[in-house]
Structures are given as structure tokens and as C-alpha cells.
Amino acid sequence: MSGRRTRNGIMACLMLLWLATSASAELVGLWRFDDATNLGKATIGNDLVLNNEKGTISSVDGIGAGDKAAAVGPGDSFSLTHDIDPNGGSNDYVNQYTILYDLNTRTNGWRSLLQTSAGPNDNDGDYWISPSGNLGVGLIGYSSGSVEENTWYRIVFSANIGGDLNPDMEGDQSFMATVIDINDDVVFTHFHGSQGLNGRHSFYSTPNLNIVHFFADNDGEDGEIYVTQLAMFDGFMTQSQAEALGGPGSVVPEPSSFVLFTSSLLLVGGLFRLRRRSR
Numbered sequence: 035m036s037g038r039r040t041r042n043g044i045m046a047c048l049m050l051l052w053l054a055t056s057a058s059a060e061l062v063g064l065w066r067f068d069d070a071t072n073l074g075k076a077t078i079g080n081d082l083v084l085n086n087e088k089g090t091i092s093s094v095d096g097i098g099a100g101d102k103a104a105a106v107g108p109g110d111s112f113s114l115t116h117d118i119d120p121n122g123g124s125n126d127y128v129n130q131y132t133i134l135y136d137l138n139t140r141t142n143g144w145r146s147l148l149q150t151s152a153g154p155n156d157n158d159g160d161y162w163i164s165p166s167g168n169l170g171v172g173l174i175g176y177s178s179g180s181v182e183e184n185t186w187y188r189i190v191f192s193a194n195i196g197g198d199l200n201p202d203m204e205g206d207q208s209f210m211a212t213v214i215d216i217n218d219d220v221v222f223t224h225f226h227g228s229q230g231l232n233g234r235h236s237f238y239s240t241p242n243l244n245i246v247h248f249f250a251d252n253d254g255e256d257g258e259i260y261v262t263q264l265a266m267f268d269g270f271m272t273q274s275q276a277e278a279l280g281g282p283g284s285v286v287p288e289p290s291s292f293v294l295f296t297s298s299l300l301l302v303g304g305l306f307r308l309r310r311r312s313r
């Protein structure tokens with residue numbers, strides 16, 4: 035076993051341990067876009083609904099051999115019935131969540147990542163990559179750090195609406211974006227401004243419409259994106275949690291795999307000890 039694989043194994047184990055013990059953010063949806071015949075198929079959670087009226091959604095190559103991704107162009111998008119209950123102190127809306135995007139944008143125009151309205155094209159998108167590559171939206175501000183087009187990134191968008199994600203920073207920061215590159219290096223983490231409970235970025239939850247949309251906008255400000263992995267968590271992540279995730283294409287740990295994974299690690303550890311003892 036190489037040093038890198040050992041390190042990756044330990045990292046994965048620590049991440050699984052953290053996810054299994056973290057009460058704040060459970061993985062409730064995971065999509066890998068590897069099945070060209072069923073692009074919206076879920077690994078965890080509900081299948082994505084493909085809004086493909088413009089015909090821009092198709093299967094494309096992802097990261098490395100065997101990986102596939104979905105292309106999504108202007109006017110088209112994905113809708114998700116997420117089944118997340120109201121949280122953050124609300125009876126109606128999802129105020130705490132994290133979305134993980136492993137993506138590669140194909141243009142340098144406006145690229146909508148999130149749409150919280152009832153229908154995907156009802157109004158302006160709610161979280162963007164701007165033409166200059168900055169993350170955000172006017173209401174909560176933009177990151178000073180930026181991303182390049184034609185480059186794979188993991189973007190983690192964490193929301194604690196009505197709350198504060200950074201007690202060390204003056205005022206309330208209700209949103210955080212962490213960007214990680216293909217080498218597992220953190221490109222930047224940015225804290226956006228405050229928002230009151232049930233604000234623009236809150237989702238319709240289980241008692242009402244129970245829906246959210248990805249890569250959608252009302253008038254074409256949703257430039258083409260390749261997405262190879264998408265995940266939804268039902269709580270916010272902190273900076274250290276988000277920055278501990280690997281880069282684009284790396285495993286998003288499933289809570290159900292935790293027991294199996296640690297059992298196999300213990301088994302491997304036991305075999306190593308047995309071998310050493312027999313020498």
C-alpha cells in the first residue's frame with residue numbers, strides 16, 4: 035500500500051467518523067451522473083427531475099477513466115424533492131443545509147448554481163458563479179476568491195440562515211462557500227453576510243412544496259456546467275468540516291457505509307498484525 039493510499043484511507047476513515055458522529059449535517063442526497071441512460075438517478079435520496087426543454091442535458095465525460103458527468107446548459111436544470119423537514123427554528127422552511135457540487139463550468143458568463151423558487155424558471159437564480167468567477171449574489175455579497183472555467187472544483191455551500199457560521203468574525207455570517215481543487219487543496223473559503231430566518235435562500239420544506247432546483251434561472255443566466263457529483267446535507271457545515279472534504283471526484287461518505295468501512299479497516303489492521311507476528 036502506497037503512502038498516498040494509506041493517507042487517503044486514514045483521511046476517509048476520519049471523515050466517515052466525523053460524518054457518523056456529526057449531528058449537524060447528515061448526507062440526505064447523492065447523485066453521481068454515471069448512468070447515461072438515467073442521468074438523474076440517485077445514489078442516496080430521490081432521483082433528480084431533469085428539466086430538459088431546451089435539450090441541453092446530456093451525458094459527458096467526468097474526472098478520470100470511467101467517470102461520467104451531466105452537462106446542463108442555459109434554460110435547463112435539475113429539480114429535487116429533497117424531503118428535508120423545516121429546521122433552524124422554522125416550521126415552514128429549510129434554513130440549515132449544505133450543498134456539495136463537483137463541477138466544471140464551460141463558459142465565463144453567469145452560472146446559476148441554486149434556485150429556491152417554486153418553479154425552476156420563476157425568477158432570478160439565488161447563488162451564482164459571476165462572469166469574473168466570484169461566488170455569491172448581490173444580497174449576501176460575492177467572494178473575493180474566484181474560480182476558472184474549464185476546471186474541476188468541489189464547491190461546498192453551507193447555510194445557517196438566521197444564524198452565524200463564524201463567531202470569530204464581527205456580525206452574522208449566514209453562508210459559507212469553500213472551494214477545493216483537483217489536488218485536494220483548498221482554493222478559498224468565503225463567509226457571506228447575514229440573512230434572517232426564512233429568507234431568500236431558505237428552501238420550501240416537507241410541509242409545503244418540498245422542492246429546490248439546481249443550475250436554473252429565469253432568463254438564461256445559467257451558462258453550461260458539467261456536474262459529476264452533487265450532494266445534499268440536511269444541516270450546515272463548519273469551515274473545518276468543509277475544508278476536510280477532498281477535492282472534486284473524491285468520495286462523499288455515506289453514513290450507512292461507516293460500520294462496514296471501519297469493520298474492514300479493523301480486519302485489515304488485524305491481518306497486518308498477524309503477518310508481522312508470523313515473521
Ligand SMILES: [Ca+2]
Nearest residue numbers: 158252253255
Ligand atoms: Ca436571471
Ligand SMILES: [Ca+2]
Nearest residue numbers: 150151158159
Ligand atoms: Ca430565485
Ligand SMILES: [Ca+2]
Nearest residue numbers: 200201203205
Ligand atoms: Ca460572526
Ligand SMILES: [Ca+2]
Nearest residue numbers: 066096102262
Ligand atoms: Ca460522476
